[in-house]
Amino acid sequence: MKRIVSLLLSLMMALALLAGLSVAQADEPIVLKFWGGVQPEYGYDTLVENFNEQFKDKGIQVEYTRYVNNADGNLQLDNYLAAAGTVDIFMGYGGNGRLRPRVDAGQIMDMTDYLKAAGFDPIEELGEAAVAQYIYKDKYWAVPTKYENQLYWYANVQMFEEAGIPLPLDGWTYDQFFEAVEKLTHGEGPDKVYGMYWGFNGLTDSDRNFITALNKPYGNYEDATCTSTAFDHPDFIAALQAIAKTMENGWAPSLEEEMADNLGFATVYLGGKSAMTVGISQMRLIKDLDTYPHDFTTAIIPAPVPTEADLALHAKHDIYNGAGDLICVSSKTKYPQECMDFVLWYIQGGMAPLARGGRIPLWKGFEGDAIVEAMTSGAEGVFHRDSILAYMEIEKTRAAAALNMPSYAQSEIGTLFIEAYESVLYGRTDAETAMKQLKAEADALIQKAMAAQ
Numbered sequence: 355m356k357r358i359v360s361l362l363l364s365l366m367m368a369l370a371l372l373a374g375l376s377v378a379q380a381d382e383p384i385v386l387k388f389w390g391g392v393q394p395e396y397g398y399d400t401l402v403e404n405f406n407e408q409f410k411d412k413g414i415q416v417e418y419t420r421y422v423n424n425a426d427g428n429l430q431l432d433n434y435l436a437a438a439g440t441v442d443i444f445m446g447y448g449g450n451g452r453l454r455p456r457v458d459a460g461q462i463m464d465m466t467d468y469l470k471a472a473g474f475d476p477i478e479e480l481g482e483a484a485v486a487q488y489i490y491k492d493k494y495w496a497v498p499t500k501y502e503n504q505l506y507w508y509a510n511v512q513m514f515e516e517a518g519i520p521l522p523l524d525g526w527t528y529d530q531f532f533e534a535v536e537k538l539t540h541g542e543g544p545d546k547v548y549g550m551y552w553g554f555n556g557l558t559d560s561d562r563n564f565i566t567a568l569n570k571p572y573g574n575y576e577d578a579t580c581t582s583t584a585f586d587h588p589d590f591i592a593a594l595q596a597i598a599k600t601m602e603n604g605w606a607p608s609l610e611e612e613m614a615d616n617l618g619f620a621t622v623y624l625g626g627k628s629a630m631t632v633g634i635s636q637m638r639l640i641k642d643l644d645t646y647p648h649d650f651t652t653a654i655i656p657a658p659v660p661t662e663a664d665l666a667l668h669a670k671h672d673i674y675n676g677a678g679d680l681i682c683v684s685s686k687t688k689y690p691q692e693c694m695d696f697v698l699w700y701i702q703g704g705m706a707p708l709a710r711g712g713r714i715p716l717w718k719g720f721e722g723d724a725i726v727e728a729m730t731s732g733a734e735g736v737f738h739r740d741s742i743l744a745y746m747e748i749e750k751t752r753a754a755a756a757l758n759m760p761s762y763a764q765s766e767i768g769t770l771f772i773e774a775y776e777s778v779l780y781g782r783t784d785a786e787t788a789m790k791q792l793k794a795e796a797d798a799l800i801q802k803a804m805a806a807q
Contacts, residue, residue, distance in 0.1 A: 386442040392708075397709070401708065405704060414695065436461070442687040442688075443681065443687075444681075446681075453682075461685055462496065462684070463690060465497065468690070474698055476497055479717060481716070483571070483677075484677035485497070487571070488680065495682065498680055499678075499700065500715065503634065504564075505563055505567050505671035506657065507631060507633075507656075507657055508633065509630050513650070522534075523740070523741055523744050525656050526659075527661060527664070528660050532600075535549030535630070536603070538630070539629075547628065548605060548622075548629070550605055551606060551627070552612070552631075553631060554612055555613060555616065555617055557635075558772065560635075561775075564597075564632065565775070566590060567668070568668055570671075570673040583792075583800070584793070585789045585796060586789050593660075601779060609776065609779040620646050624648050630655075632657075637711075637713070637714075638713070640736060641710065641729065652738065653741040654741045671748070681697050681700060703720075706728060710728045714745075725742075726739055774791070
Protein backbone atom coordinates (compact mmCIF):
# COMPACT_ATOMS: atom_id res chain seq x y z
CA MET A 355 0.00 0.00 0.00
CA LYS A 356 2.82 2.42 0.89
CA ARG A 357 4.40 1.69 -2.45
CA ILE A 358 1.13 2.47 -4.28
CA VAL A 359 0.73 5.72 -2.35
CA SER A 360 4.33 6.64 -3.15
CA LEU A 361 3.76 5.97 -6.84
CA LEU A 362 0.56 8.03 -6.82
CA LEU A 363 2.36 10.93 -5.14
CA SER A 364 5.16 10.72 -7.70
CA LEU A 365 2.64 10.69 -10.53
CA MET A 366 0.81 13.69 -9.09
CA MET A 367 4.09 15.60 -8.73
CA ALA A 368 5.03 14.76 -12.33
CA LEU A 369 1.64 15.92 -13.59
CA ALA A 370 1.94 19.12 -11.58
CA LEU A 371 5.41 19.68 -13.01
CA LEU A 372 4.15 19.11 -16.55
CA ALA A 373 1.25 21.47 -15.94
CA GLY A 374 3.67 24.09 -14.70
CA LEU A 375 5.83 23.63 -17.75
CA SER A 376 2.80 23.98 -20.00
CA VAL A 377 1.85 27.26 -18.34
CA ALA A 378 5.43 28.50 -18.58
CA GLN A 379 5.64 27.52 -22.22
CA ALA A 380 2.32 29.19 -22.94
CA ASP A 381 3.74 32.39 -21.45
CA GLU A 382 6.80 32.29 -23.68
CA PRO A 383 6.56 34.67 -26.65
CA ILE A 384 6.52 33.60 -30.26
CA VAL A 385 9.90 34.53 -31.71
CA LEU A 386 9.88 35.27 -35.44
CA LYS A 387 13.18 34.73 -37.22
CA PHE A 388 13.75 37.57 -39.65
CA TRP A 389 16.56 37.58 -42.22
CA GLY A 390 17.83 40.56 -44.21
CA GLY A 391 20.86 41.61 -46.21
CA VAL A 392 21.62 44.88 -44.39
CA GLN A 393 23.86 45.33 -41.37
CA PRO A 394 21.84 45.79 -38.15
CA GLU A 395 23.42 49.16 -37.38
CA TYR A 396 21.82 50.68 -40.50
CA GLY A 397 18.46 50.78 -38.72
CA TYR A 398 17.44 47.17 -38.27
CA ASP A 399 18.65 47.11 -34.66
CA THR A 400 16.29 49.98 -33.80
CA LEU A 401 13.48 48.47 -35.88
CA VAL A 402 13.71 45.21 -33.92
CA GLU A 403 13.75 47.05 -30.59
CA ASN A 404 10.67 49.05 -31.58
CA PHE A 405 8.69 46.00 -32.70
CA ASN A 406 9.59 43.95 -29.64
CA GLU A 407 8.53 46.78 -27.34
CA GLN A 408 5.23 47.36 -29.15
CA PHE A 409 4.33 43.68 -29.44
CA LYS A 410 5.60 42.27 -26.14
CA ASP A 411 2.09 42.31 -24.62
CA LYS A 412 0.83 40.40 -27.66
CA GLY A 413 3.41 37.68 -27.12
CA ILE A 414 5.30 38.27 -30.40
CA GLN A 415 9.01 39.08 -30.71
CA VAL A 416 11.41 39.17 -33.64
CA GLU A 417 15.10 38.29 -34.05
CA TYR A 418 17.15 39.72 -36.93
CA THR A 419 19.84 37.76 -38.77
CA ARG A 420 21.92 39.39 -41.46
CA TYR A 421 22.85 37.38 -44.55
CA VAL A 422 25.19 38.63 -47.25
CA ASN A 423 23.30 39.54 -50.41
CA ASN A 424 25.55 37.75 -52.90
CA ALA A 425 25.49 34.35 -54.59
CA ASP A 426 26.79 32.49 -51.53
CA GLY A 427 24.54 34.38 -49.13
CA ASN A 428 21.43 33.71 -51.20
CA LEU A 429 22.34 30.04 -51.47
CA GLN A 430 22.62 29.95 -47.69
CA LEU A 431 19.19 31.58 -47.38
CA ASP A 432 17.67 29.08 -49.82
CA ASN A 433 19.10 26.18 -47.81
CA TYR A 434 17.61 27.58 -44.59
CA LEU A 435 14.25 28.21 -46.28
CA ALA A 436 14.15 24.52 -47.17
CA ALA A 437 14.29 23.61 -43.48
CA ALA A 438 11.24 24.33 -41.32
CA GLY A 439 11.68 26.56 -38.29
CA THR A 440 14.85 28.35 -39.34
CA VAL A 441 13.46 31.40 -41.22
CA ASP A 442 10.01 32.96 -40.83
CA ILE A 443 10.35 36.27 -42.68
CA PHE A 444 13.05 37.51 -45.03
CA MET A 445 13.95 40.42 -47.25
CA GLY A 446 14.47 39.37 -50.86
CA TYR A 447 16.66 41.24 -53.33
CA GLY A 448 17.30 40.86 -57.05
CA GLY A 449 13.67 41.39 -58.08
CA ASN A 450 11.83 38.69 -59.99
CA GLY A 451 15.08 36.98 -60.86
CA ARG A 452 15.19 35.58 -57.33
CA LEU A 453 11.54 35.91 -56.30
CA ARG A 454 9.95 33.69 -58.94
CA PRO A 455 12.34 30.73 -58.62
CA ARG A 456 11.67 30.75 -54.88
CA VAL A 457 7.93 30.78 -55.49
CA ASP A 458 8.25 27.92 -57.98
CA ALA A 459 10.33 26.00 -55.44
CA GLY A 460 7.56 26.34 -52.84
CA GLN A 461 9.68 28.43 -50.46
CA ILE A 462 7.39 31.49 -50.14
CA MET A 463 3.94 31.83 -48.60
CA ASP A 464 1.07 33.33 -50.60
CA MET A 465 0.12 36.59 -48.85
CA THR A 466 -2.96 37.39 -50.92
CA ASP A 467 -5.72 36.34 -48.52
CA TYR A 468 -3.91 37.74 -45.46
CA LEU A 469 -3.52 41.14 -47.12
CA LYS A 470 -7.18 41.13 -48.15
CA ALA A 471 -8.32 40.21 -44.66
CA ALA A 472 -6.26 43.06 -43.22
CA GLY A 473 -7.79 45.52 -45.68
CA PHE A 474 -4.39 46.34 -47.15
CA ASP A 475 -4.42 46.92 -50.92
CA PRO A 476 -0.76 47.01 -52.10
CA ILE A 477 -1.65 48.80 -55.33
CA GLU A 478 -3.47 51.56 -53.47
CA GLU A 479 -0.93 51.86 -50.65
CA LEU A 480 2.31 51.46 -52.60
CA GLY A 481 1.51 52.41 -56.20
CA GLU A 482 0.56 50.20 -59.12
CA ALA A 483 3.89 50.55 -60.93
CA ALA A 484 5.70 49.40 -57.80
CA VAL A 485 3.48 46.41 -57.16
CA ALA A 486 2.36 45.13 -60.57
CA GLN A 487 5.79 43.87 -61.52
CA TYR A 488 5.85 41.51 -58.52
CA ILE A 489 2.40 39.96 -58.91
CA TYR A 490 3.02 36.37 -59.99
CA LYS A 491 0.38 33.81 -60.92
CA ASP A 492 -2.18 36.47 -59.89
CA LYS A 493 -1.00 36.36 -56.28
CA TYR A 494 1.08 38.37 -53.83
CA TRP A 495 4.12 36.38 -52.75
CA ALA A 496 6.07 39.45 -51.71
CA VAL A 497 5.50 43.14 -51.18
CA PRO A 498 8.07 45.82 -52.13
CA THR A 499 8.95 48.16 -49.28
CA LYS A 500 11.66 50.54 -50.55
CA TYR A 501 11.76 53.13 -53.30
CA GLU A 502 14.97 53.15 -55.32
CA ASN A 503 15.03 54.74 -58.76
CA GLN A 504 18.31 53.71 -60.38
CA LEU A 505 17.93 56.43 -62.99
CA TYR A 506 18.97 58.94 -60.34
CA TRP A 507 22.61 59.75 -59.69
CA TYR A 508 24.68 61.44 -56.99
CA ALA A 509 26.27 64.86 -57.40
CA ASN A 510 28.87 66.65 -55.27
CA VAL A 511 27.12 69.96 -54.56
CA GLN A 512 30.30 71.90 -53.79
CA MET A 513 31.96 70.80 -57.06
CA PHE A 514 28.91 71.90 -59.04
CA GLU A 515 28.88 75.27 -57.27
CA GLU A 516 32.60 75.85 -57.84
CA ALA A 517 32.17 75.07 -61.55
CA GLY A 518 29.16 77.41 -61.77
CA ILE A 519 26.83 74.60 -62.83
CA PRO A 520 23.26 74.53 -61.43
CA LEU A 521 22.03 71.19 -60.13
CA PRO A 522 19.77 69.68 -62.85
CA LEU A 523 16.94 68.79 -60.48
CA ASP A 524 14.33 69.24 -63.23
CA GLY A 525 16.19 67.14 -65.78
CA TRP A 526 18.83 67.71 -68.47
CA THR A 527 20.01 66.48 -71.86
CA TYR A 528 23.09 64.56 -72.97
CA ASP A 529 24.60 67.77 -74.41
CA GLN A 530 24.14 69.57 -71.09
CA PHE A 531 25.64 66.59 -69.31
CA PHE A 532 28.69 66.55 -71.62
CA GLU A 533 29.25 70.28 -71.07
CA ALA A 534 29.02 69.83 -67.30
CA VAL A 535 31.16 66.72 -67.05
CA GLU A 536 33.93 68.40 -69.06
CA LYS A 537 33.92 71.45 -66.75
CA LEU A 538 33.93 69.26 -63.67
CA THR A 539 36.99 67.29 -64.78
CA HIS A 540 40.36 68.76 -63.74
CA GLY A 541 43.84 67.85 -62.58
CA GLU A 542 46.28 65.15 -63.61
CA GLY A 543 47.63 61.87 -62.26
CA PRO A 544 46.75 61.08 -58.63
CA ASP A 545 45.26 64.58 -58.23
CA LYS A 546 42.79 64.19 -61.08
CA VAL A 547 39.10 64.69 -60.35
CA TYR A 548 36.68 63.22 -62.89
CA GLY A 549 33.36 64.69 -63.83
CA MET A 550 31.76 61.23 -63.84
CA TYR A 551 32.40 57.78 -62.39
CA TRP A 552 30.34 54.97 -63.95
CA GLY A 553 31.12 52.20 -61.49
CA PHE A 554 31.14 49.31 -63.94
CA ASN A 555 33.31 47.53 -61.39
CA GLY A 556 30.39 47.13 -59.00
CA LEU A 557 27.32 49.14 -59.99
CA THR A 558 26.48 47.55 -63.32
CA ASP A 559 22.71 47.45 -62.70
CA SER A 560 22.62 51.26 -62.58
CA ASP A 561 24.64 51.53 -65.79
CA ARG A 562 22.47 49.04 -67.64
CA ASN A 563 19.35 50.87 -66.46
CA PHE A 564 20.81 54.08 -67.88
CA ILE A 565 21.34 52.37 -71.24
CA THR A 566 17.72 51.12 -71.31
CA ALA A 567 16.30 54.22 -69.56
CA LEU A 568 13.83 55.35 -72.21
CA ASN A 569 12.33 51.91 -72.73
CA LYS A 570 10.67 51.61 -69.34
CA PRO A 571 8.76 49.70 -68.16
CA TYR A 572 9.87 47.06 -70.64
CA GLY A 573 13.59 47.40 -69.98
CA ASN A 574 15.49 44.95 -72.18
CA TYR A 575 12.35 43.88 -74.06
CA GLU A 576 10.18 45.10 -76.92
CA ASP A 577 6.92 44.75 -75.00
CA ALA A 578 5.26 43.07 -72.04
CA THR A 579 5.39 39.61 -73.65
CA CYS A 580 9.21 39.64 -73.33
CA THR A 581 9.53 37.41 -76.41
CA SER A 582 12.08 39.68 -78.12
CA THR A 583 14.61 42.24 -76.96
CA ALA A 584 15.00 45.95 -77.77
CA PHE A 585 18.78 46.18 -77.63
CA ASP A 586 19.03 47.76 -81.09
CA HIS A 587 16.80 50.69 -80.07
CA PRO A 588 18.45 54.01 -81.06
CA ASP A 589 18.20 55.28 -77.47
CA PHE A 590 20.11 52.24 -76.20
CA ILE A 591 22.86 52.88 -78.71
CA ALA A 592 22.97 56.62 -77.90
CA ALA A 593 23.29 55.94 -74.16
CA LEU A 594 26.17 53.50 -74.66
CA GLN A 595 27.84 56.02 -76.97
CA ALA A 596 27.46 58.68 -74.24
CA ILE A 597 29.23 56.48 -71.70
CA ALA A 598 32.01 55.71 -74.16
CA LYS A 599 32.42 59.42 -74.97
CA THR A 600 33.06 60.36 -71.33
CA MET A 601 35.71 57.65 -71.05
CA GLU A 602 37.37 58.45 -74.38
CA ASN A 603 37.65 62.14 -73.41
CA GLY A 604 39.06 61.41 -69.97
CA TRP A 605 35.98 62.81 -68.21
CA ALA A 606 35.46 59.45 -66.49
CA PRO A 607 37.83 56.62 -65.58
CA SER A 608 38.03 54.14 -68.42
CA LEU A 609 36.70 50.64 -67.94
CA GLU A 610 40.28 49.40 -68.10
CA GLU A 611 41.25 51.77 -65.25
CA GLU A 612 38.24 50.75 -63.19
CA MET A 613 39.12 47.09 -63.41
CA ALA A 614 42.91 47.38 -63.17
CA ASP A 615 42.84 49.71 -60.16
CA ASN A 616 39.79 48.05 -58.55
CA LEU A 617 38.03 51.40 -58.33
CA GLY A 618 34.88 51.56 -56.24
CA PHE A 619 32.12 53.93 -55.12
CA ALA A 620 33.77 54.68 -51.79
CA THR A 621 37.27 55.29 -53.13
CA VAL A 622 36.22 57.42 -56.11
CA TYR A 623 33.03 59.33 -55.25
CA LEU A 624 33.28 59.46 -51.46
CA GLY A 625 37.02 59.98 -51.85
CA GLY A 626 36.32 63.22 -53.72
CA LYS A 627 37.68 61.93 -57.03
CA SER A 628 34.50 62.38 -59.07
CA ALA A 629 31.73 64.98 -59.16
CA MET A 630 29.00 62.53 -60.16
CA THR A 631 28.31 58.84 -60.02
CA VAL A 632 25.60 56.21 -60.39
CA GLY A 633 24.60 53.92 -57.54
CA ILE A 634 21.49 55.16 -55.74
CA SER A 635 21.66 51.92 -53.72
CA GLN A 636 24.79 53.23 -51.97
CA MET A 637 22.92 55.87 -49.98
CA ARG A 638 23.78 54.30 -46.65
CA LEU A 639 27.50 54.60 -47.40
CA ILE A 640 27.13 58.35 -47.92
CA LYS A 641 25.46 58.62 -44.52
CA ASP A 642 28.14 56.51 -42.79
CA LEU A 643 30.68 59.22 -42.03
CA ASP A 644 32.50 57.07 -39.48
CA THR A 645 33.48 54.52 -42.12
CA TYR A 646 33.60 56.86 -45.12
CA PRO A 647 34.51 60.35 -43.84
CA HIS A 648 33.96 63.22 -46.29
CA ASP A 649 33.07 66.89 -45.99
CA PHE A 650 30.85 67.57 -49.00
CA THR A 651 27.10 67.55 -49.59
CA THR A 652 25.47 65.06 -51.94
CA ALA A 653 22.46 65.85 -54.12
CA ILE A 654 20.30 63.32 -55.94
CA ILE A 655 19.88 64.26 -59.61
CA PRO A 656 18.06 62.62 -62.55
CA ALA A 657 20.15 60.97 -65.24
CA PRO A 658 20.24 62.95 -68.50
CA VAL A 659 18.08 62.11 -71.52
CA PRO A 660 19.14 62.22 -75.19
CA THR A 661 17.31 65.33 -76.47
CA GLU A 662 15.18 68.31 -75.50
CA ALA A 663 12.16 66.49 -76.87
CA ASP A 664 12.73 63.64 -74.38
CA LEU A 665 12.55 66.02 -71.43
CA ALA A 666 8.77 66.36 -71.74
CA LEU A 667 8.22 62.69 -70.92
CA HIS A 668 11.37 61.49 -69.23
CA ALA A 669 12.99 64.39 -67.34
CA LYS A 670 12.11 62.93 -63.90
CA HIS A 671 12.27 59.25 -64.96
CA ASP A 672 8.94 58.59 -63.28
CA ILE A 673 8.26 55.90 -65.85
CA TYR A 674 10.84 53.78 -64.03
CA ASN A 675 9.91 52.38 -60.67
CA GLY A 676 12.72 50.76 -58.75
CA ALA A 677 10.63 49.42 -55.90
CA GLY A 678 12.61 46.78 -54.06
CA ASP A 679 13.46 45.20 -50.71
CA LEU A 680 10.78 42.54 -51.09
CA ILE A 681 9.44 41.36 -47.76
CA CYS A 682 8.49 37.67 -47.89
CA VAL A 683 7.18 35.01 -45.52
CA SER A 684 8.56 31.50 -45.53
CA SER A 685 6.05 28.85 -46.62
CA LYS A 686 7.29 26.70 -43.73
CA THR A 687 6.64 29.18 -40.94
CA LYS A 688 4.54 27.94 -38.03
CA TYR A 689 3.23 31.45 -37.43
CA PRO A 690 1.73 32.82 -40.67
CA GLN A 691 -0.62 35.32 -39.02
CA GLU A 692 2.06 36.65 -36.69
CA CYS A 693 4.41 36.99 -39.65
CA MET A 694 1.82 39.01 -41.53
CA ASP A 695 1.30 41.21 -38.47
CA PHE A 696 5.01 42.00 -38.67
CA VAL A 697 4.94 42.51 -42.45
CA LEU A 698 2.14 45.10 -42.24
CA TRP A 699 3.74 46.82 -39.24
CA TYR A 700 7.03 46.99 -41.15
CA ILE A 701 5.48 48.54 -44.26
CA GLN A 702 3.16 50.99 -42.50
CA GLY A 703 5.67 52.82 -40.34
CA GLY A 704 7.86 50.19 -38.74
CA MET A 705 10.66 50.55 -41.27
CA ALA A 706 11.11 54.27 -40.54
CA PRO A 707 14.47 53.74 -38.74
CA LEU A 708 15.91 52.36 -41.99
CA ALA A 709 15.76 55.87 -43.48
CA ARG A 710 18.77 56.81 -41.40
CA GLY A 711 20.68 54.25 -43.45
CA GLY A 712 19.30 55.64 -46.70
CA ARG A 713 16.42 53.23 -47.35
CA ILE A 714 13.48 55.39 -48.44
CA PRO A 715 10.10 53.81 -47.58
CA LEU A 716 7.71 53.15 -50.45
CA TRP A 717 4.46 53.41 -48.45
CA LYS A 718 2.47 56.53 -49.31
CA GLY A 719 1.68 57.18 -45.66
CA PHE A 720 5.20 58.33 -44.82
CA GLU A 721 5.80 62.08 -44.64
CA GLY A 722 8.71 63.35 -46.71
CA ASP A 723 10.03 65.76 -44.10
CA ALA A 724 10.11 63.03 -41.45
CA ILE A 725 12.13 60.76 -43.74
CA VAL A 726 14.60 63.53 -44.58
CA GLU A 727 15.03 64.25 -40.87
CA ALA A 728 15.80 60.58 -40.24
CA MET A 729 18.24 60.49 -43.14
CA THR A 730 20.14 63.57 -41.98
CA SER A 731 19.99 62.93 -38.25
CA GLY A 732 23.54 62.82 -36.93
CA ALA A 733 24.93 63.76 -40.34
CA GLU A 734 23.63 67.24 -41.08
CA GLY A 735 24.87 68.66 -44.36
CA VAL A 736 25.53 65.27 -45.91
CA PHE A 737 22.46 65.33 -48.17
CA HIS A 738 20.99 68.16 -50.21
CA ARG A 739 17.52 68.45 -48.68
CA ASP A 740 15.59 69.82 -51.67
CA SER A 741 16.93 67.13 -53.98
CA ILE A 742 15.92 64.41 -51.52
CA LEU A 743 12.39 65.80 -51.28
CA ALA A 744 12.15 66.06 -55.08
CA TYR A 745 13.32 62.46 -55.40
CA MET A 746 10.73 61.23 -52.90
CA GLU A 747 7.92 63.09 -54.66
CA ILE A 748 8.43 61.37 -58.01
CA GLU A 749 5.13 60.04 -59.34
CA LYS A 750 5.12 56.27 -58.81
CA THR A 751 2.04 55.20 -60.74
CA ARG A 752 3.06 55.71 -64.38
CA ALA A 753 3.51 52.90 -66.87
CA ALA A 754 2.51 50.05 -64.63
CA ALA A 755 3.07 46.75 -66.40
CA ALA A 756 3.13 43.15 -65.28
CA LEU A 757 5.89 41.85 -67.53
CA ASN A 758 5.79 38.24 -68.59
CA MET A 759 9.49 37.93 -67.83
CA PRO A 760 10.69 34.41 -68.54
CA SER A 761 12.87 32.62 -66.04
CA TYR A 762 14.78 31.06 -68.91
CA ALA A 763 17.65 32.85 -70.63
CA GLN A 764 17.78 35.69 -68.06
CA SER A 765 21.30 35.02 -66.83
CA GLU A 766 22.52 34.27 -70.34
CA ILE A 767 21.09 37.54 -71.68
CA GLY A 768 22.69 39.41 -68.78
CA THR A 769 26.06 37.89 -69.63
CA LEU A 770 25.67 38.86 -73.30
CA PHE A 771 24.78 42.42 -72.26
CA ILE A 772 27.98 42.70 -70.23
CA GLU A 773 30.05 41.34 -73.11
CA ALA A 774 28.45 43.82 -75.52
CA TYR A 775 29.10 46.98 -73.54
CA GLU A 776 32.59 45.82 -72.55
CA SER A 777 33.47 45.35 -76.24
CA VAL A 778 32.49 49.00 -76.81
CA LEU A 779 34.14 50.46 -73.72
CA TYR A 780 37.36 48.57 -74.37
CA GLY A 781 37.33 49.97 -77.90
CA ARG A 782 36.94 46.67 -79.73
CA THR A 783 33.75 47.63 -81.60
CA ASP A 784 31.28 50.50 -81.98
CA ALA A 785 28.02 50.81 -80.01
CA GLU A 786 25.64 50.29 -82.95
CA THR A 787 27.34 47.10 -84.09
CA ALA A 788 27.57 45.72 -80.56
CA MET A 789 23.94 46.36 -79.67
CA LYS A 790 22.55 44.97 -82.92
CA GLN A 791 24.60 41.81 -82.46
CA LEU A 792 23.44 41.62 -78.84
CA LYS A 793 19.79 41.74 -79.94
CA ALA A 794 20.30 38.96 -82.48
CA GLU A 795 22.03 36.69 -79.96
CA ALA A 796 19.58 37.43 -77.14
CA ASP A 797 16.52 36.88 -79.34
CA ALA A 798 17.97 33.58 -80.52
CA LEU A 799 18.36 32.45 -76.91
CA ILE A 800 14.74 33.34 -76.13
CA GLN A 801 13.40 31.54 -79.21
CA LYS A 802 15.47 28.47 -78.43
CA ALA A 803 14.28 28.40 -74.83
CA MET A 804 10.64 28.89 -75.88
CA ALA A 805 10.88 26.06 -78.40
CA ALA A 806 12.26 23.75 -75.74
CA GLN A 807 9.33 24.32 -73.38
